[in-house]
Amino acid sequence: MTQDDLARFSINQETVKQLTLPQLADACGESGVRQVGLWRAPVQAYGAEAAARLMRDAGLAVTSLCRGGFLTAPDPAARRRALDDNRAAVEEAATLGTSTLVLVCGGLPQGSRDLAGARERIADALAELAPYAGELGVRLAIEPLHPMFASDRCVVSTLGQALDLAERFPSEQVGVVVDTYHVWWDDRAPEGIARAGAGGRLAAFQLADWVTPLPEGVLLGRGQLGDGAVDLRRFRALVDAAGYGGPIEVEIFNPGLWSRDGAEVLAETVERYVRHVLPERDAAGHGKT
Amino acid sequence: MTQDDLARFSINQETVKQLTLPQLADACGESGVRQVGLWRAPVQAYGAEAAARLMRDAGLAVTSLCRGGFLTAPDPAARRRALDDNRAAVEEAATLGTSTLVLVCGGLPQGSRDLAGARERIADALAELAPYAGELGVRLAIEPLHPMFASDRCVVSTLGQALDLAERFPSEQVGVVVDTYHVWWDDRAPEGIARAGAGGRLAAFQLADWVTPLPEGVLLGRGQLGDGAVDLRRFRALVDAAGYGGPIEVEIFNPGLWSRDGAEVLAETVERYVRHVLPERDAAGHGKT
Numbered sequence: 001m002t003q004d005d006l007a008r009f010s011i012n013q014e015t016v017k018q019l020t021l022p023q024l025a026d027a028c029g030e031s032g033v034r035q036v037g038l039w040r041a042p043v044q045a046y047g048a049e050a051a052a053r054l055m056r057d058a059g060l061a062v063t064s065l066c067r068g069g070f071l072t073a074p075d076p077a078a079r080r081r082a083l084d085d086n087r088a089a090v091e092e093a094a095t096l097g098t099s100t101l102v103l104v105c106g107g108l109p110q111g112s113r114d115l116a117g118a119r120e121r122i123a124d125a126l127a128e129l130a131p132y133a134g135e136l137g138v139r140l141a142i143e144p145l146h147p148m149f150a151s152d153r154c155v156v157s158t159l160g161q162a163l164d165l166a167e168r169f170p171s172e173q174v175g176v177v178v179d180t181y182h183v184w185w186d187d188r189a190p191e192g193i194a195r196a197g198a199g200g201r202l203a204a205f206q207l208a209d210w211v212t213p214l215p216e217g218v219l220l221g222r223g224q225l226g227d228g229a230v231d232l233r234r235f236r237a238l239v240d241a242a243g244y245g246g247p248i249e250v251e252i253f254n255p256g257l258w259s260r261d262g263a264e265v266l267a268e269t270v271e272r273y274v275r276h277v278l279p280e281r282d283a284a285g286h287g288k289t
Numbered sequence: 290m291t292q293d294d295l296a297r298f299s300i301n302q303e304t305v306k307q308l309t310l311p312q313l314a315d316a317c318g319e320s321g322v323r324q325v326g327l328w329r330a331p332v333q334a335y336g337a338e339a340a341a342r343l344m345r346d347a348g349l350a351v352t353s354l355c356r357g358g359f360l361t362a363p364d365p366a367a368r369r370r371a372l373d374d375n376r377a378a379v380e381e382a383a384t385l386g387t388s389t390l391v392l393v394c395g396g397l398p399q400g401s402r403d404l405a406g407a408r409e410r411i412a413d414a415l416a417e418l419a420p421y422a423g424e425l426g427v428r429l430a431i432e433p434l435h436p437m438f439a440s441d442r443c444v445v446s447t448l449g450q451a452l453d454l455a456e457r458f459p460s461e462q463v464g465v466v467v468d469t470y471h472v473w474w475d476d477r478a479p480e481g482i483a484r485a486g487a488g489g490r491l492a493a494f495q496l497a498d499w500v501t502p503l504p505e506g507v508l509l510g511r512g513q514l515g516d517g518a519v520d521l522r523r524f525r526a527l528v529d530a531a532g533y534g535g536p537i538e539v540e541i542f543n544p545g546l547w548s549r550d551g552a553e554v555l556a557e558t559v560e561r562y563v564r565h566v567l568p569e570r571d572a573a574g575h576g577k578t
Contacts, residue, residue, distance in 0.1 A: 113520040115474070148437040150474035151518040152501045157474050185404070185439035185446050212441045216505040229440040231402040 005274050010035035010063040011266060012206065012251035013042065019262035021046050025058035027263040031270050037064040037206075037249045038096060040089060048095040055096070063247040064100040064204050065093040068140065071125035072106035072118040072155060079125070082106075086129050094136040100203050101133065102141050102177055107152040118155040123165055130173040141203035142166055143177035146185075148218055159183050159192030166201050175203030178239060179251065181222055184210055184230040190238055197242025205239050207232055207277065208252045222252045225272035232276045248277065294563050299324035299352040300555060301495065301540035302331065308551035310335050314347035316552040320559050326353040326495075326538045327385060329378060337384040344385070352536040353389040353493050354382040357429065360414035361395035361407040361444060368414070371395075375418050383425040389492050390422065391430050391466055396441040407444040412454055419462040430492035431455055432466035435474075437507055448472050448481030455490050464492030467528060468540065470511055473499055473519040479527055486531025494528050496521055496566065497541045511541045514561035521565045537566065 011033055013024055021042060028036060036055065043051045043065070055062055068089040073079050086103075093101045105122045108115065126140060133140050144162040145154035156162050162176040176196050183189040196202045209230050211223030225232055236248065250269050257265050300322055302313055310331060317325060325344065332340045332354070344351055357378040362368050375392075382390045394411045397404065415429060422429050433451040434443035445451050451465040465485050472478040485491045498519050500512030514521055525537065539558050546554050 108518055113518055115476070119476075146436065147474040148435065148503065148507070151499055158476075161476060185436040187404070187408075187447075187450060210440055213506040214437065214503070217502045218437070218507065229397055229402055234402075 005278060006032050006034065006270065008246070008248045009033060009270065009273055010037055010247040010249040011269065012037035012064075012066070012249050014039055014066070015250055015252045015257065015269060016262040016265050017042075018258050018260075021051055021054055023262065025054055025060060027266045028060055029058060030263060031266050033266065033270065034059060035061045035063045035247050035249075037066065037251065038062055038098075039066045040092060043092060043096065048092045052096045062096040062098040063249055064102050064141070065089065065096060065098055066251075067102045067104050067143075069103035069154075070106040071103075071122045072109060074109055074112075074121065079121075083125060083128055086125070087132060090129070090133045090136055090138045093138045099137055099139055100141050100175075101138050102143050102204060104143055104145065105154050105156045107150065107155060115150070115155050119161070119165070122156070123168060126165065126169060126174060130169045134170065134173040139172060139203050140174045141177045142174065143179060144182055146182045158186055159189055159196065163192060163195055163199070163201060167199065171200040175201045177204040177206060178202065178235070179206040179208065180230045180232060180235050181206075181208040181210060184235070193235075193238045193242045197239070197244055202239060202242060202244040202246070204249060205236075205244060205246065206249045206251045207235075207273075208250070220253045220255055222254050224252060224254065224257065225250065225269065226276040233278075233280070236277050237279075248273075294567060295321050295323065295559065297535070297537045298322060298559065298562055299326055299536040299538040300558065301326035301353075301355070301538050303328055303355070304539055304541045304546065304558060305551040305554050306331075307547050307549075310340055310343055312551065314343055314349060316555045317349055318347060319552060320555050322555065322559065323348060324350045324352045324536050324538075326355065326540065327351055327387075328355045329381060332381060332385065337381045341385050351385040351387040352538055353391050353430070354378065354385060354387055355391045355540075356393050356432075357390050357418075358392035358443075359395040360392075360411045361398060363398055363401075363410065368410075372414060372417055375414070376421060379418070379422045379425055379427045379429075382427045388426055388428055389430050389464075390427050391432050391493060393432060393434065394443050394445045396439065396444060404439070404444050408450070408454070411445070412457060415454065415458060415463060419458045423459065423462040428461060428492050429463045430466045431463065432468060433471055435471045447475055448478055448485065452481060452484055452488070452490060456488065460489040464490045466493040466495060467491065467524070468495040468497065469519045469521060469524050470495075470497035470499060473524070482524075482527045482531050486528070486533055491528060491531060491533040491535070493538060494525075494533060494535065495538045495540045496524075496562075497539070509542045509544055511543050513541060513543065513546065514539065514558065515565040522567075522569070525566050526568075537562075
């Protein structure tokens with residue numbers, strides 16, 4: 001491994017959520033990691049200003065903040081609360097110095113079966129939020145979630161749907177997230193990635209592997225890189241070919257990883273990244289795609 | 290409810306798998322149900338000829354046989370076994386007098402990450418099986434499974450992919466299954482249904498509802514009609530508009546239903562079907578769409 005190998009690597013803090021923010025900063029220093037993706041709850045608990053200072057002092061760039069969203073409520077009061085909360089998330093992202101706020105857009109409201117209506121409410125909310133985000137130099141990044149989350153977390157299930165939404169707004173205000181865990185199964189993902197690249201919409205690229213059997217509730221079943229069915233290197237090559245040169249963020253929700261020493265998990269994740277994501281090397285160390 | 294309400298209703302035996310085949314025939318008689326979808330294992334245990342006679346004597350038509358498929362193995366011996374088994378399934382379907390053999394096409398082979406390659410092996414296998422099925426008056430019905438099954442059960446995840454495969458073969462030999470549980474989330478499902486109808490590819494229409502949280506392994510999490518997120522009536526209207534006038538088969542895998550009296554579950558399923566699937570009626574009893 002060379003220093004250059006980690007130039008684009010970013011660790012999403014949820015992958016090693018057993019670490020406090022100061023512990024995360026230390027572990028990154030030990031592993032040569034220079035970028036992190038953060039979550040709102042631990043940032044709020046630590047204080048956004050203090051977290052920003054901690055990261056800056058450790059030489060760490062913040063590549064994304066997770067997450068805004070949950071924009072599908074039809075009730076006016078709930079909708080107003082969601083918009084307020086998303087404006088706060090934009091402000092936190094700006095404080096942390098990241099230009100990417102990841103959105104998990106929300107599932108079907110209780111008792112509803114109207115996917116198309118829920119998607120339109122997301123568009124309405126983006127119309128209110130996007131200009132404010134743009135003013136603060138933050139881009140709203142729509143993350144399509146795997147279709148198994150369509151009813152309870154996110155009615156945006158494919159990269160194509162995410163782009164249909166994003167493209168209604170200026171590309172500097174609304175983009176999309178490509179997360180291998182959510183899109184790996186989709187034979188239309190490559191054309192979506194190309195479309196996102198051509199339109200300047202690729203706001204973030206995240207990695208997790210797909211492993212079975214899925215656990216109850218399916219949220220915490222993500223696999224360590226290389227343990228599952230996803231051709232991670234191919235997806236990295238696809239986003240590269242689409243003109244994306246930004247951070248490659250590893251985001252794994254897995255109780256098995258959380259039960260171990262966080263610094264050790266981070267070192268393992270770095271090793272897996274080099275082995276399964278970066279271009280393969282020939283014996284002489286020359287890179288291939 | 291009128292006699293006519295059940296003209297297209299079919300109960301897939303897995304929905305009430307606590308019932309033996311004779312018990313199923315009796316329960317159908319009591320509920321006014323005149324069509325059933327059967328599974329290979331119970332049919333084989335009872336004897337295909339005997340099962341065919343039992344259904345015929347009870348006045349029950351067999352609308353489908355589940356299931357052939359699992360055609361993605363690259364190993365020649367495993368592949369030959371799969372083809373032999375699928376030919377046997379075609380023969381069992383013919384014996385039962387159904388023209389529809391449902392295919393669950395198979396997941397990724399152990400250690401593979403090549404979805405496209407697995408899909409091509411399915412096409413190769415269909416090329417061998419389809420003419421034989423056609424000779425026996427049986428159509429191979431490709432069922433796209435929800436993307437959460439892409440690695441371990443079926444690399445065909447959308448109706449669009451299923452049609453891409455089916456359309457390589459004559460429409461009387463290879464069709465597709467539309468199962469609401471698998472396609473409900475997909476905003477491209479309506480155009481897929483129209484395409485399937487226009488091409489004469491709609492071999493079967495199956496119903497189950499989507500409920501969360503999903504159980505561990507996710508296979509047995511299907512919901513009773515009306516309990517979940519799927520707009521079942523809309524999907525019935527979509528297949529009708531595509532020119533499909535065939536059976537509407539209810540197929541629910543749910544341990545909660547299996548733990549109850551089978552005849553009671555069948556009666557409940559009939560009632561849910563009338564309420565959530567058939568056209569709504571106005572106060573005078575006139576049908577609307």
